[in-house]
Amino acid sequence: MATHPGGLTTAPAPAVRITSLVREFAGRRVLDELDLNIAPDEFVALIGRSGSGKSTLLRVLGGIDHEVTGYEELTAPENVSVVFQDARLLPWKRVLDNVALGLPGADAETRARTALAEVGLAGRENAWPVELSGGEQQRVALARSLVRDPELLLADEPFGALDALTRLRMHALLKQLCARHRPAVLLVTHDVDEAIALADRVVVLDHGRIAADLRVDVPAPRSPGTARYAALRDELLTLLGLDPTAGAEATPEAGTEPAADPGAPQPTDSTPKNAKGSDS
Numbered sequence: 550m551a552t553h554p555g556g557l558t559t560a561p562a563p564a565v566r567i568t569s570l571v572r573e574f575a576g577r578r579v580l581d582e583l584d585l586n587i588a589p590d591e592f593v594a595l596i597g598r599s600g601s602g603k604s605t606l607l608r609v610l611g612g613i614d615h616e617v618t619g620y621e622e623l624t625a626p627e628n629v630s631v632v633f634q635d636a637r638l639l640p641w642k643r644v645l646d647n648v649a650l651g652l653p654g655a656d657a658e659t660r661a662r663t664a665l666a667e668v669g670l671a672g673r674e675n676a677w678p679v680e681l682s683g684g685e686q687q688r689v690a691l692a693r694s695l696v697r698d699p700e701l702l703l704a705d706e707p708f709g710a711l712d713a714l715t716r717l718r719m720h721a722l723l724k725q726l727c728a729r730h731r732p733a734v735l736l737v738t739h740d741v742d743e744a745i746a747l748a749d750r751v752v753v754l755d756h757g758r759i760a761a762d763l764r765v766d767v768p769a770p771r772s773p774g775t776a777r778y779a780a781l782r783d784e785l786l787t788l789l790g791l792d793p794t795a796g797a798e799a800t801p802e803a804g805t806e807p808a809a810d811p812g813a814p815q816p817t818d819s820t821p822k823n824a825k826g827s828d829s
């Protein structure tokens with residue numbers, strides 16, 4: 550935000566501007582006059598019960614869904630990258646080629662190497678996807694996204710299939726990458742703690758509408774032990790219809806996702822889904 554000499558305060562134009570977005574499937578309304586803005590370098594986490602419309606919204610913003618029912622305004626950057634729960638690497642291409650695939654320019658391979666190094670996979674350029682753990686495959690997916698320098702990064706439960714320790718490592722990595730590349734981010738997660746750890750704002754979707762839009766005003770390091778963290782966590786769990794006093798086990802139940810993502814592109818039916826436990 551910049552303040553001009555005259556005292557006028559201006560904010561940069563949002564990366565994402567959505568007003569009154571409606572998406573229906575066979576007459577059933579899944580996104581219901583939804584409004585959402587995301588600033589250019591803002592990290593927004595999107596939570597909500599299973600079926601509330603999270604993936605539908607991401608598919609619209611990712612340009613994967615071309616059959617939006619209606620909107621007043623629907624603006625997203627041209628350069629958008631999407632990361633899914635499974636890495637969706639091409640199994641017949643080596644890791645480096647997966648990252649460089651479709652990348653324009655004579656320096657594509659060099660940039661792909663740099664991106665792999667950034668996600669901690671220097672030296673694994675010639676590995677086949679099947680040789681990587683689930684966490685490593687997601688690192689490749691992140692490298693493939695970020696090498697394109699997206700203005701908007703969309704991520705649909707990208708760490709949902711990873712074990713807890715690997716997920717924490719991926720949080721740290723994603724934070725680091727976002728600080729460096731500064732894309733706007735919309736991250737779908739069913740994990741309230743993941744949302745609080747990573748996001749500037751948490752948006753709660755309920756029946757295709759934004760039910761709450763909360764700034765994460767928890768000072769770093771965002772430790773679950775602090776009162777502000779606990780208060781925000783309780784508020785979010787309550788918004789998800791969960792009992793905050795039921796303990797940590799309540800969290801994952803918030804959004805048990807359907808395994809398949811019907812509208813998302815699949816490079817191949819034989820895409821490996823062998824998320825092995827650990828990342829290291």
Ligand SMILES: Nc1ncnc2c1ncn2[C@@H]1O[C@H](COP(=O)(O)OP(=O)(O)O)[C@@H](O)[C@H]1O
Nearest residue numbers: 574579598599600601602603604605606811812
């Ligand atoms: N291609 C589709 N055809 C018909 N219904 C769909 C399609 N995609 C999503 N839906 C429906 O829209 C609702 C929201 O789905 P989705 O956006 O995947 O929810 P979430 O990601 O929040 O779990 C669900 O009821 C789902 O069955």
Ligand SMILES: [Mg+2]
Nearest residue numbers: 603604605806
């Ligand atoms: Mg979903």
